[in-house]
Amino acid sequence: MAHPCSIVCPRNAISFPEGKALIDQDKCIKCMKCVQVCPYAAITRRVRPCAEACGVDAIDSDEEGYARIHQDICVSCGLCTVSCPFAAISDKSEIVQVTFSLMERKRETTSPKLHAIVAPSFTGQFGNKVSPEMIFAGIQRLGFDRVMEVAYGADCDTILLAEKYTTKQGKFLGTSCCPSWVLTARNSYPDLAENIADSYTPMVETAKKIKESDVHAKVIFIGPCIAKKYEALTTEVSGYVDHVLTFEELAALFVAFEIDLSTIGESPAIQDASMLGRGYANASGVGNAIIRTAEEKFGITDISFEKADTLSDCLEMLKHIDKGSTCPDLVEGMACPGGCVGGPGTLASPPTAARHVARFASSAPFEFPVCEKIES
Known part of the structure; x- marks a missing residue:
């Protein structure tokens, strides 16, 4: 009798000693083809x-x-x-601390101003009928004095990285906006990690600009990322970012404060950032922004680019670079599938969020990044 599992196995990992199927784990590549064709559902994968x-x-x-x-x-x-x-x-939640800050701000108008800075992946997180402007208006109704796009910080970062590329010394220039990617590179390929730019992430760039205009302001980052909670606790960053919330935690605040986004009417246009800065949330968005800006501002062309999203793919990419089988000029690493839109703190599916990000980016007031001073 034919055994479909052994027929489809690309590595001949399945044999039949004493008439019973045996999978050689040293040969098996976990492709799951045998699972799909077994007529008796006798093969399972326990992980x-x-x-x-x-x-x-x-x-x-x-x-x-x-x-x-x-x-x-x-x-x-x-x-x-x-x-x-x-x-x-x-993960460690700071929703209680943020709630106390919002309540204090409502009670005491002399308390520090609260600034919400929102990651580029926010659009589409609360359904197709809720526009980006409605989300910003909802956040303001929570009690924040100002709501701002972190894509502004992405613009600042893009300009800085494009300029850094002109003086690139190592094998490549690596992006630094994803802290998990940076840590992974440092832990596994410390020599290659030295090529990653020593710039702040867009979250920090945005918070820095706010603190420059109002040193007493409280800055709360809202985004898809749990790694940002770790980043905000580090010595270099804690002075700029006071608290971090995920989109899921933001949704909980909307419920607690009885804010229904679908009932919010026409809201002011959002004009903090460029098309390229807003595109940071999608995989390849960071690299694309740097390449386009380097060409526009510095006349640099033909930049070879390689990217990976998910940490396992990032490690694979670094392995190939380390071996010399690939030699990119620019390297983008993202920990989450599809980029920031696939972060653990999101509400929408990555494909849906990616479409919304692209649509919102196309409506930006300008194409190329600008990094101007923020007025308090």
């Missing part, structure tokens, strides 16, 4: 969803079979938190 989601292999099982996270390997991407079917892994 921990959190471990499978971890691109740096920071999760395994202890002696008793419980999941264990190796903190010395973990890069705080947060994808395990949304992959665990039992909600057994959580």
